[in-house]
Amino acid sequence: MAAVSLPLAALLPLLCGVLGFPLGQETGPTAACGYRSCHATKPNLLNVHLVPHTHDDVGWLKTVDQYYYGDRNDIQHAGVQYILDSVVDQLLKNPDRRFIYVETAFFYRWWKRQSADVRRTVRRLVDEGRLEFVNGGWCMSDEATTHYSAVIDQMTMGLRFLNDTFGPCGRPRVAWHIDPFGHAREHASMFAQMGYDGFFFGRLDYQDRSRRRIAREQELLWRASDSLTPPMADLFTGILPNGYNPPEGFCWDQSCDDPPIRDDPDLEDYNVDDVVKRFLAIANTQAKVYKTNHIIMTMGSDFQYENANLWYKNLDKLIRYVNGRQANGSRVHALYSTPSCYLQELHRANLTWALKTDDFFPYADDAHDLWTGYFTSRPALKRYERISNGNLQTCNQLEVLGGPISRNGPFGKGDSQTMKKAMAVAQHHDAVSGTEKQHVADDYARRLAGGWLRCQVLVSNSLAALSGSTAERIYCDKLNVSVCPLTESSSKFSVNVYNPLARPVSWPVRLPVNGTSYKVSDAEGRSVDCQVVPLSAATRAVRRNRGFAVNELVFQARAPPLGFTTYSVSLLRDGPPAASTRRRTPTAIQNKFLRVTFDPDTGLLSGLSNLETKQTIKLTQNFYWYNASDGNNSKSDQPSGAYIFRPNSSTPFVISRTAKTETVQTSVLQEVRQWFSPWVSQVVRLHGDSRALELEWTVGPLPIDDDLGKEVITRLDSSIQTAEYFYTDSNGREILQRKKDFRPTWILRQSEPVAGNYYPINSRAFIKDEVDQLTVVTDRSQGGSSIQNGSLEIMLHRRLLYDDVRGVAEPLNETSALFPEGLVVRGRLLLSLDRPPTAADAHRPLAQQAVLQPTLTFTDGEPRPNTRLEFSGLQAALPPAVHLLTLTQWDEDSVLLRLEHQFQSRESKENSRPVTVNLQKLFSTLEILGASELNLSANQWKDEMKRFHWTPQTDEKPLLKRSGDPSSWEVTLRPMEIRTFLLRVDLR
Ligand SMILES: *[C@@H]1O[C@H](CO)[C@@H](O)[C@H](O)[C@H]1NC(C)=O
Numbered sequence: 002m003a004a005v006s007l008p009l010a011a012l013l014p015l016l017c018g019v020l021g022f023p024l025g026q027e028t029g030p031t032a033a034c035g036y037r038s039c040h041a042t043k044p045n046l047l048n049v050h051l052v053p054h055t056h057d058d059v060g061w062l063k064t065v066d067q068y069y070y071g072d073r074n075d076i077q078h079a080g081v082q083y084i085l086d087s088v089v090d091q092l093l094k095n096p097d098r099r100f101i102y103v104e105t106a107f108f109y110r111w112w113k114r115q116s117a118d119v120r121r122t123v124r125r126l127v128d129e130g131r132l133e134f135v136n137g138g139w140c141m142s143d144e145a146t147t148h149y150s151a152v153i154d155q156m157t158m159g160l161r162f163l164n165d166t167f168g169p170c171g172r173p174r175v176a177w178h179i180d181p182f183g184h185a186r187e188h189a190s191m192f193a194q195m196g197y198d199g200f201f202f203g204r205l206d207y208q209d210r211s212r213r214r215i216a217r218e219q220e221l222l223w224r225a226s227d228s229l230t231p232p233m234a235d236l237f238t239g240i241l242p243n244g245y246n247p248p249e250g251f252c253w254d255q256s257c258d259d260p261p262i263r264d265d266p267d268l269e270d271y272n273v274d275d276v277v278k279r280f281l282a283i284a285n286t287q288a289k290v291y292k293t294n295h296i297i298m299t300m301g302s303d304f305q306y307e308n309a310n311l312w313y314k315n316l317d318k319l320i321r322y323v324n325g326r327q328a329n330g331s332r333v334h335a336l337y338s339t340p341s342c343y344l345q346e347l348h349r350a351n352l353t354w355a356l357k358t359d360d361f362f363p364y365a366d367d368a369h370d371l372w373t374g375y376f377t378s379r380p381a382l383k384r385y386e387r388i389s390n391g392n393l394q395t396c397n398q399l400e401v402l403g404g405p406i407s408r409n410g411p412f413g414k415g416d417s418q419t420m421k422k423a424m425a426v427a428q429h430h431d432a433v434s435g436t437e438k439q440h441v442a443d444d445y446a447r448r449l450a451g452g453w454l455r456c457q458v459l460v461s462n463s464l465a466a467l468s469g470s471t472a473e474r475i476y477c478d479k480l481n482v483s484v485c486p487l488t489e490s491s492s493k494f495s496v497n498v499y500n501p502l503a504r505p506v507s508w509p510v511r512l513p514v515n516g517t518s519y520k521v522s523d524a525e526g527r528s529v530d531c532q533v534v535p536l537s538a539a540t541r542a543v544r545r546n547r548g549f550a551v552n553e554l555v556f557q558a559r560a561p562p563l564g565f566t567t568y569s570v571s572l573l574r575d576g577p578p579a580a581s582t583r584r585r586t587p588t589a590i591q592n593k594f595l596r597v598t599f600d601p602d603t604g605l606l607s608g609l610s611n612l613e614t615k616q617t618i619k620l621t622q623n624f625y626w627y628n629a630s631d632g633n634n635s636k637s638d639q640p641s642g643a644y645i646f647r648p649n650s651s652t653p654f655v656i657s658r659t660a661k662t663e664t665v666q667t668s669v670l671q672e673v674r675q676w677f678s679p680w681v682s683q684v685v686r687l688h689g690d691s692r693a694l695e696l697e698w699t700v701g702p703l704p705i706d707d708d709l710g711k712e713v714i715t716r717l718d719s720s721i722q723t724a725e726y727f728y729t730d731s732n733g734r735e736i737l738q739r740k741k742d743f744r745p746t747w748i749l750r751q752s753e754p755v756a757g758n759y760y761p762i763n764s765r766a767f768i769k770d771e772v773d774q775l776t777v778v779t780d781r782s783q784g785g786s787s788i789q790n791g792s793l794e795i796m797l798h799r800r801l802l803y804d805d806v807r808g809v810a811e812p813l814n815e816t817s818a819l820f821p822e823g824l825v826v827r828g829r830l831l832l833s834l835d836r837p838p839t840a841a842d843a844h845r846p847l848a849q850q851a852v853l854q855p856t857l858t859f860t861d862g863e864p865r866p867n868t869r870l871e872f873s874g875l876q877a878a879l880p881p882a883v884h885l886l887t888l889t890q891w892d893e894d895s896v897l898l899r900l901e902h903q904f905q906s907r908e909s910k911e912n913s914r915p916v917t918v919n920l921q922k923l924f925s926t927l928e929i930l931g932a933s934e935l936n937l938s939a940n941q942w943k944d945e946m947k948r949f950h951w952t953p954q955t956d957e958k959p960l961l962k963r964s965g966d967p968s969s970w971e972v973t974l975r976p977m978e979i980r981t982f983l984l985r986v987d988l989r
């Protein structure tokens with residue numbers, strides 16, 4: 002009941018022509034933030050919530066720093082520092098005014114540079130709910146191409162800054178994803194578990210929107226998990242009326258041309274009657290497609306409010322004149338508001354809401370405009386982001402396990418913060434999505450590289466502490482193209498394999514070497530099977546002049562959970578020769594678990610068998626390219642571009658019907674190296690003890706001398722009877738069923754038979770029938786689909802010659818200094834063939850292993866005496882159902898831990914059961930003094946987390962009461978549950 006909540010109070014200074022309130026007068030003793038700071042509404046009128054906001058991309062056409070400072074305004078006029086300066090000034094001029102701020106990456110930059118005075122003022126604005134944080138992650142993440150672990154990390158970082166700086170008044174109540182190009186169910190699930198009361202977004206399929214407008218279902222309850230007990234993953238979701246823009250004719254930013262309110266009746270251009278009339282018409286029309294007597298209008302857009310006076314001066318007047326009509330019987334009440342104040346009114350309405358259980362992919366804004374290209378755009382950046390996530394988790398873990406010396410030790414000062422920030426920025430919806438300009442993509446990659454350099458110092462310090470050896474550690478980050486100066490030249494070196502997973506792994510190590518024979522010994526001194534194989538022509542071509550190895554040394558490393566082991570490698574002078582390659586295609590390669598057959602005439606895959614389960618499927622695989630539409634088309638002038646996938650024919654061109662092959666068959670590994678064209682090759686690889694078949698593809702530079710844009714896919718065609726169904730993961734977690742030319746919630750008119758069936762694949766996709774399931778685990782986010790019965794296709798690379806007119810204004814035509822003729826991209830697909838009831842037991846761990854790969858470090862020569870060669874940070878491996886998602890230093894004497902049940906309910910007979918873990922018996926070296934549970938984003942204590950309750954229209958399941966934990970140390974995880982703990986630890 003603060004004075005500021007009375008709408009008329011604000012009119013006084015305006016009527017008197019006063020510029021602003023003196024500072025001292027505006028804070029009353031009853032000032033409050035959050036829902037209590039909302040302006041009063043009028044129950045019998047149509048309330049129009051005007052939400053002043055700016056959408057500040059954390060990099061897009063300019064880098065995040067260029068946007069912050071307002072540099073390079075020749076590219077786009079945008080300067081976030083000025084926006085925040087100006088908004089704060091303008092909020093002070095009228096206590097009724099409201100503003101929401103979203104992207105903590107920018108707010109943090111700005112806050113750091115403010116004086117104590119300004120900070121005090123801003124704190125007061127936040128405490129009074131006049132400046133409100135919404136969403137509050139470091140960035141507004143992309144939803145199609147991000148992995149859940151990186152999303153949770155970036156949200157945690159942004160929300161932590163807000164809590165540390167502003168306390169409870171800084172905690173956003175509402176998630177706000179107004180720009181991402183389609184919406185993932187896993188994001189909704191995460192937002193629910195982060196404690197948000199509701200979620201708003203702007204973009205959805207145009208057909209879905211028109212149905213929802215008619216049905217008044219633009220506000221709904223999203224039940225975002227098949228496994229978590231409602232309402233744990235229920236999220237109230239609102240679709241904004243106009244994307245995130247103001248209604249037409251009401252944009253009063255300096256970047257807009259709409260007429261200002263000219264309210265001097267003595268002047269020629271007086272337009273108040275006209276403005277009010279237009280506004281009332283828009284409000285009344287909008288109210289027809291929403292359910293309550295409250296509607297929301299987003300008054301702002303990209304990088305607006307740099308001169309906030311323009312917006313606020315006109316909004317003050319708009320509110321005054323619109324509400325002034327109430328005296329003449331107008332039924333419309335306009336007010337300054339925020340998304341949470343609007344949400345509160347929807348909640349008070351106490352209605353029931355349509356229930357949604359699928360997701361909002363793919364997004365189309367017109368019949369031929371499917372935003373499914375960015376699922377794959379910039380595949381090299383997407384892979385680098387994924388590797389960086391693994392590196393960051395290793396860095397975080399080793400910071401904890403190594404203790405404080407990790408940050409300042411024998412190798413100098415290292416930190417995980419730089420990498421955390423770089424990763425957080427990379428989650429933005431124009432970063433890992435691949436929809437930024439080239440120089441901005443380069444900037445994201447540069448930040449990740451810089452972060453990893455800081456982490457390397459930390460990792461070296463930590464490993465020195467844990468192993469007792471300060472020998473210099475060498476990092477070889479280009480092993481994917483077989484470059485590592487140490488292993489290429491040294492005759493004696495050791496390899497430290499750090500495994501960030503909480504269970505032991507067996508991992509193929511592959512190192513560039515110049516000798517033909519090596520001895521590899523494990524930490525116990527036992528010799529390990531190894532093999533030297535000649536380097537392939539494809540690898541030679543892609544590494545260019547960066548290395549000179551002629552061979553590769555391959556062996557299987559076995560690393561303990563959350564720990565490392567060390568292998569010693571020495572050159573043998575007169576050992577056996579390297580394996581030789583044969584030019585003939587074998588009919589089959591096989592190990593204990595799998596048999597892979599080939600067609601000797603074509604050199605292509607022809608079948609796959611799982612020898613344990615005695616399953617065999619026909620399986621061919623080849624590479625194709627879709628001819629990207631150039632926009633010259635009778636149906637639509639939409640070309641393919643960074644965002645949009647639009648093939649100009651549904652039939653892709655085959656790159657080659659046959660592959661030239663070269664085969665290496667040894668007891669350690671077997672490879673069939675396939676060469677399809679100068680720009681497509683592949684290795685079909687089976688390691689000695691692997692249950693998955695590896696397809697290592699190398700694609701590029703895509704030729705464009707024919708002036709045709711190309712979107713390259715690989716397609717697996719199998720004998721599995723899929724009946725048009727296929728399955729993709731959501732942000733690397735729960736699986737969603739997809740059906741060709743079908744959407745679960747509306748009757749689809751399919752106008753793009755290929756692009757309209759593409760979905761994001763973050764970590765895996767599969768096809769199955771009653772008896773067989775073929776799962777493909779990817780090493781980065783990619784787009785994919787099943788267009789024919791039994792087939793699964795994945796888009797690997799794209800090179801396009803036209804901009805797709807969604808703002809980026811560059812064709813997606815990636816080149817680099819090293820690859821001026823076009824980027825070459827290399828990656829891996831892992832295939833597993835299982836019986837459907839046990840498939841998850843195979844693909845869940847396989848996918849985690851692809852995300853959290855071991856980190857290899859090298860030291861020259863023999864390990865020094867007394868070096869500890871093996872270490873595990875755990876007392877014992879965690880059960881197969883449990884994934885250690887986060888282990889990171891929080892402050893001096895506490896660490897943040899997240900444990901995750903990585904199976905869905907009913908997905909696995911063995912593993913879809915609740916599991917109990919004892920927190921005190923988890924770690925081998927950390928003494929846990931206490932544990933407190935937090936929400937998923939670690940910005941609220943779990944027992945203080947209260948969310949609005951929303952009622953769905955139809956509710957099949959009664960709400961189950963979840964039983965408590967066995968004891969305070971023993972915590973139970975149910976399928977798909979993530980639990981977050983702050984552990985007080987003794988780090989001495
Ligand atoms: C909300 O509606 C339900 C059922 O219509 C009713 O029982 C309940 O009392 C209402 N709650 C409030 C706060 O009005």
Ligand SMILES: *[C@@H]1O[C@H](CO)[C@@H](O)[C@H](O)[C@H]1NC(C)=O
Pocket residue numbers: 164165166167168169935939940941942
């Ligand atoms: C939020 O920050 C306050 C200090 O502003 C701190 O006391 C509190 O513990 C923090 N909450 C959480 C959940 O970390």
Ligand SMILES: [Zn+2]
Pocket residue numbers: 056057058180181430
């Ligand atoms: Zn954006």
